[in-house]
Amino acid sequence: MRARRGDRMTINIQEHMAINVCPGPIRPIRQISDYFPRLGPGPEGGGRDFREAPARLAPLALAPPAALLGATTPEDGAEVDSYDSDDTTALGMLEFDLLYDQASCTLHCSILRAKGLKPMDFNGLADPYVKLHLLPGACKANKLKTKTQRNTLNPVWNEDLTYSGITDQDITHKVLRISVCDEDKLSHNEFIGEIRVPLRRLKPSQKKHFNICLERQVPLASPSSMSAALRGISCYLKELEQAEQGPGLLEERGRILLSLSYSSRRRGLLVGIVRCAHLAAMDVNGYSDPYVKTYLRPDVDKKSKHKTCVKKKTLNPEFNEDFFYEMELSTLATKTLEVTVWDYDIGKSNDFIGGVSLGPGARGEARKHWSDCLQQPDAALERWHTLTSELPPAAGALPSASA
Numbered sequence: 001m002r003a004r005r006g007d008r009m010t011i012n013i014q015e016h017m018a019i020n021v022c023p024g025p026i027r028p029i030r031q032i033s034d035y036f037p038r039l040g041p042g043p044e045g046g047g048r049d050f051r052e053a054p055a056r057l058a059p060l061a062l063a064p065p066a067a068l069l070g071a072t073t074p075e076d077g078a079e080v081d082s083y084d085s086d087d088t089t090a091l092g093m094l095e096f097d098l099l100y101d102q103a104s105c106t107l108h109c110s111i112l113r114a115k116g117l118k119p120m121d122f123n124g125l126a127d128p129y130v131k132l133h134l135l136p137g138a139c140k141a142n143k144l145k146t147k148t149q150r151n152t153l154n155p156v157w158n159e160d161l162t163y164s165g166i167t168d169q170d171i172t173h174k175v176l177r178i179s180v181c182d183e184d185k186l187s188h189n190e191f192i193g194e195i196r197v198p199l200r201r202l203k204p205s206q207k208k209h210f211n212i213c214l215e216r217q218v219p220l221a222s223p224s225s226m227s228a229a230l231r232g233i234s235c236y237l238k239e240l241e242q243a244e245q246g247p248g249l250l251e252e253r254g255r256i257l258l259s260l261s262y263s264s265r266r267r268g269l270l271v272g273i274v275r276c277a278h279l280a281a282m283d284v285n286g287y288s289d290p291y292v293k294t295y296l297r298p299d300v301d302k303k304s305k306h307k308t309c310v311k312k313k314t315l316n317p318e319f320n321e322d323f324f325y326e327m328e329l330s331t332l333a334t335k336t337l338e339v340t341v342w343d344y345d346i347g348k349s350n351d352f353i354g355g356v357s358l359g360p361g362a363r364g365e366a367r368k369h370w371s372d373c374l375q376q377p378d379a380a381l382e383r384w385h386t387l388t389s390e391l392p393p394a395a396g397a398l399p400s401a402s403a
Contacts (some may be wrong), residue, residue, distance in 0.1 A: 036388060048228065058303060076104055089359045091213065091216070092153070093116060093214065094114045094130070094180060094210075094212075095112045095114070096110060096112055097207050097210070098208050098210050099202075099207040100202075106162055107199070109144070110161075111158075111161065111178075112156070112157065113154070113157065113158075114154065114155050114180060115154050117192060118216075120184075125152060126182070127148050127150050128148070128181065128183075128185055129146050129147065129180075130157065130161075130178060132144040132175050132176060132177065134177075135176075136175075140281060141279055141316070142278050144163070155156040163277075164275070164316075171199045171200060174199050175197065176198075177194060179191065180194065193214025193216065194217055195212050252387070252388060253279065253388060255278055255386055255387065256387055257277075257383070257385075258382070258386050259272030259274055259382045260381050261373065263378060264329075265376075265379055266326070266328055267327070268324050268325050269325040269332055269337075269373075270321065270324050271325065271337065272323075272380070272381065273319045273320075274319065275319060276319075276387075277342060279353055279354070279387075280315075283313075283343065285313070288351075289311065289345070290310070290317050290341055290343055292308045292339060293339075294306045294323055294339050294340075295309045297338055298335070306323035308321045309321070334360070337358040338355065339356050339357075339385075353387065358385055358387045365384075369381065369385070
């Protein structure tokens with residue numbers, strides 16, 4: 001139909017937006033999706049239905065930016081993620097071995113070497129070292145550290161670091177954090193990367209080899225940076241977790257290795273204070289000055305007290321001291337051995353770190369250790385025990401500096 005002169009043609013908005021402004025007959029503009037394949041339902045719901053581009057309009061032949069710049073495209077199957085790719089190439093890789101010795105309750109960490117570490121110094125190199133922490137509860141008590149290798153991005157350590165007092169319970173719920181840092185004598189040491197290994201991946205007495213890329217540190221919000229509402233929620237969740245775990249939950253203050261042996265020849269109990277591990281820090285410097293006291297309760301004559309020497313500025317002291325209690329085996333079966341660990345302070349009361357009681361009224365490993373000692377005379381039995389924040393009733397009076 002031909003429009004008359006003077007008549008106004010009405011064009012809706014859809015036709016107006018689709019008008020080709022090029023000279024020539026008016027023609028609707030093709031959609032951009034016409035030049036690319038579409039995914040269709042297909043015969044089985046997952047097939048593809050490719051729509052060919054119009055014959056008169058050639059498809060757009062755009063070169064990728066990488067090709068224009070002369071770069072190569074990634075290979076098939078490669079992960080195209082700039083963040084992960086940067087971590088893998090820039091932070092480096094760490095090679096190490098882990099071995100859990102169930103018999104000796106030790107975790108052996110062999111730090112072998114690292115490759116392609118991130119340069120941290122002005123000379124394009126680094127002074128790397130490795131430090132280990134057991135999570136949860138990262139502190140100086142469970143920190144281990146290798147030596148520093150100077151001016152290298154491919155350091156070789158070949159060092160063995162050992163954790164003592166590791167139980168099966170630790171293997172099930174603890175995580176080993178391995179951090180690689182750059183030592184700087186003029187300022188603070190710099191973090192390069194870390195690896196976190198759940199200990200449940202280890203099998204007893206089987207060495208496991210790792211060669212893993214370092215990852216960036218996961219920042220955790222500190223209490224000072226939290227708002228009042230977040231701090232309140234955090235405290236509430238912590239109390240709720242403790243309530244779910246049980247009303248009698250006690251704070252763990254470290255581990256102690258005790259040796260018990262009843263000597264039938266000397267007719268008495270030989271108590272060996274071997275060592276402590278991962279003790280709680282009681283001083284402002286982040287350490288403690290620990291010593292151990294033992295009592296055999298009930299103590300009517302008050303003559304059963306024994307005390308080790310004080311080990312200065314350490315959270316993993318070694319004592320290797322023995323105490324002897326002369327007593328018949330039948331009488332010993334009614335007694336309770338109380339072992340407490342204290343932090344020595346000059347001029348004021350000493351701080352209680354933790355304690356454990358072994359006897360017929362004890363529970364778990366403490367009771368089993370005591371019963372095995374009575375049932376196996378002349379056999380030296382060494383066991384690790386957990387120190388808790390519960391102060392024995394008889395030790396309720398805090399000792400003075402001279403105690």
